Amino acid sequence: MSYETNSPIVDRALAPVPLQTISSSRNHDALTALSQQARRDLQRLNYPAPNWVIAPHADNVLDVLIVGAGMCGQTAAFALQREGLRNIRIIDAAARGGEGPWATYARMLTLRSPKQLTGPDLGVPSLTFRAWYEAQHGSGDISNFDASVPGWAALHKIGRVDWRDYLLWVRDTADIPVENLTRLDSLTDEDSGAVARITGPHGSETVRARKVILALGRDGSGAPRxxxxxxxxxxxxxxxxxxxxxxxxxxxxxxxxxxxxxxxxxxxxxxxxxxxxxxxxxxxxxxxxxxxxxINKSKAASFPGFLRGYSQLDDQRKWRFYTYIFDEQVxxxxxxxxxxxxxxxxxxxxxxxxxxxxxxxxxxxxxxxxxxxxxxxxxxxxxGFDVDMLNRPELERYSAYIDTWAHHVSPQQAASSIEAARFPYLAPSFALQSVDGTHAEAMGRIHLFNWGATMTHAAVGSDIPGLGIGSTRLAHAISADLFVQDADLHWQHLQEFDESELLETRWHQAGEA
Structure with a gap:
């Protein structure tokens, strides 16, 4: 039902709005106990996985630099560590707690997503928001720990500050190291990888990395409109x-x-x-x-099949899906x-x-x-926010050469959906691609994990429903890339590997394979 006048509908009673709170009270003892349980669960999953990357480079070269430690950057780091990528750094320009929009320009009372969605937990039940909330406030099915705070069953939607605090708890529990008050000033390249100039509490430094993930939030592929x-x-x-x-x-x-x-x-x-x-x-x-x-059409594009399969579609069907969603508006x-x-x-x-x-x-x-x-x-x-890679100062060296969707649809389609046409046309690994081959190798080291990935990968680098799928896809892709780059070193390592399995038997011959 719609209204076109300056006054809301008044000819019928409206449904009452459920209780909404920005944050709930904290039970630190309960959270400590849950953290201990979650760490035991992570140990059972062999987390963090042993580092497998053979370091052919100098000790000061990172495997991955993640820029942005909000919801997406943090979860990407978690996924990388589960894959056994340990030589990483995660930086964020904000102070602890100020990462992402939750304590700054997000001014809603509660999240817009349904409370049961998962993502930052990467499938670990004791790391879910529900586990975090129930540990403090109960399931609500029978009784509450605190009658003034709804248990899980009665909770309408997740409080905005509760979500911020939950993310920080996941970060600490999963031991995801974040360097706050540290910003990316510039990004260039050399033969061995990306070269990032960063500034933190101890001054400026040059960081070299084989891969860079840009997880810079909703405006990370453009700027406020x-x-x-x-x-x-x-x-x-x-x-x-x-x-x-x-x-x-x-x-x-x-x-x-x-x-x-x-x-x-x-x-x-x-x-x-x-x-x-x-x-x-x-x-x-x-x-x-x-x-x-x-109608929020994007809700109909939030199921696993879509989020996993969309990236496999041909360009025309991808274009049809998301330009329709954009045109219908949320x-x-x-x-x-x-x-x-x-x-x-x-x-x-x-x-x-x-x-x-x-x-x-x-x-x-x-x-x-x-x-x-x-x-x-x-x-x-x-x-809202524009998608326009020309607006990103950290990509100034590459912005004129970044491939966009405008080059993969007809001129008429690009003209009819101007913003969609400006979205970057990413590789399956979320890497930037060059429209004409200029800086192609360097751009292939830069992976975009934010709203700008939507036209190529669906909303798996920005919104909660697709976060687990997107961060896992990204981690798998980077893991595979690093292995392929070092395949010859792994071949050498395979030949030199001499850890004997056949011990303490009469058939064992020391020193022989």
């Missing part, structure tokens, strides 16, 4: 503190009593509108579309819309885009699509 308006320049000092993107840091408490405009009708637009409303602002939200999308969660609709100070104007935005000394002047003019204390763009 800023709409273009004739009178708006983000370099204008008048825009500071008045014009925001949903990814920006914002002081919502300063919005109390102010009138805020939000552009967009996606989940993040509603999340930010809700934060402003809860701070005491009046919010007017605008969207060009006349109807809110009702509706905001109904709980998020109701979070805003609960305020009398909220209005939503559908079918009403913006023609211009002009920051002024004491307001922001917005020209609506019908030519009318409104003034607001601040505006927030809920316009």
């Amino acid at each position: 800023w709409p273009s308006f004739p009178s708006l320049s983000m370099q204008d000092p008048l825009a500071k503190g008045r014009v925001f993107h949903t990814m920006d840091e914002m002081d919502f408490t300063a919005m109390q009593g102010k009138t805020i405009a939000v552009l967009g009708a996606g989940a993040s637009a509603f999340d930010n509108a809700a934060c402003a409303l809860e701070a005491g602002a009046t919010v007017q939200q605008f969207a060009r579309r006349k109807l809110m999308p009702q 509706p905001p969660p109904w709980e998020t819309v109701r979070r805003c609709d609960a305020f009398s100070t909220f209005s939503l104007q559908l079918g009403c885009g913006w023609k211009d935005v002009q920051p002024m000394q004491d307001s922001v002047r917005v020209t609506l699509s019908d030519g009318s003019i409104k003034h607001f204390d601040a505006v927030i763009f809920g316009t």
